[in-house]
Amino acid sequence: MKLPKYAAAATAAVAFVSIAGVTAVSAAQADSGHKAVPSADAAALPSVNMEALVKAAQIDPRRADNKLTPGAKASVLLVEKALADKHLLDKKWVDGYFGTTTTAAYTKYQKSLGYKGLSANGLPGKSSLAKLGAGRFTVNHVIVPGAKVKFGPKYVVDTRTQKMLLQAQKVLHRKLVLDQGSYNPGGDPTSVGTHDGGGVVDINVKGMSAATRTSVAKALRQVGFAAWVRNPSQGDWPWHIHATAINDTDLSVQAQHQIGDYYLGKNGLANRGKDDGPKVTIRTWEEYLRLH
Structure with a gap:
């Protein structure tokens, strides 16, 4: 609707959330081999793929058309139906398109x-x-930004971005050396x-050749960032690499727009x-982990 997504470190990034009889798995349980076992009631519920849902929530509001984000329609519909039932969304917008409305x-x-x-x-x-989703749907492919940590001596990022x-x-x-971290409202x-919000960093490129700057941006993109080499002709800033983590659920609205635009070329x-x-090939961090 135009008006108004090292080895799997993350078995701890839970496959099920405690909803309607689904047992949530802690990081410690996941490491020890315990698995979430859905109850009979929960097993009968449909499931929302959080990765696909969040991806659509970043891309769809930036589209100039009503094209759906691949793989997200079923999950978006479940969420839209729940919002409509709570009288927060008109039923005419229950269409699988996670646009601005x-x-x-x-x-x-x-x-x-x-x-x-x-x-x-x-x-x-x-x-x-x-x-x-309570009583409506279960959730899989859960994304968690994690706690705030430091990357380098002074810049703050979330754990997912750190990894x-x-x-x-x-x-x-x-x-990699940062010029700016995340959670820095009004800092620049x-x-x-x-x-x-979270998921966004600026990389210092001092002493890097043009080829090296490009290779750094490429590596950042490969692991799940939308990353660009920025230069002084584009704005009031020095040369640097700006990187925004796809699907970080702590993204500011402005950073969400950058992700959507990245997917749209x-x-x-x-x-x-x-x-x-x-x-x-554009991939999220979780998609990257599943391939490596």
Whole structure:
């Protein structure tokens, strides 16, 4: 609706959420081989693929058409039906398209739960999705940003982003140094809000050749970032690499827009120009892990 997605470190990134009789698995249980066992009632419920749902919530609002995000329709429909039943979304918008109207409805739902700030950013998070699905659907392919940690001496990122950066370093065989981290509201006005939430970093490129800058951007894209080499002609900033983690549910609204534009072949800037970065198959961090 135009108006208004090292080895699997993440068996701990749970395949089931405790909804309607589904047993949630802790990280410790997952490591010890325990599996979530759905009850008979839960097994009868349909399932929402959180990865596909979140991907659609980033891409669909940026589309100029009503094309559906591949693999997301069934999950989006379940969420839209639940929002409609709560009188937060008109039934005419229950169509499998997570556009701006559905995003606004999901934000209202998050706020109805008492969530604020990044917890009410319109992206379905683990907690709000579990509450919405109670008695309606189970949730698989759960995404969790994780706790806030430091990358380098002073910059803050979430655990999921930290793992992505560490893997990019392995791919590159070089250390990455940040110029800016995440959760930095108002810290850099030129960032226009992209760093207000999680999943977003700027990489220092001092001393890098043009070829090296491109190779770093490519490695970041390979592990699940939308990443671009930025130069002074584009804005009031020095040379750097801007990277936004696809499907991080702590993304600010502005960062969500960058992800949507990346999937649509654009440069992540306000002018929505053509993507000028290295060409790779676009994948999320979770998709990358399943392939390696």
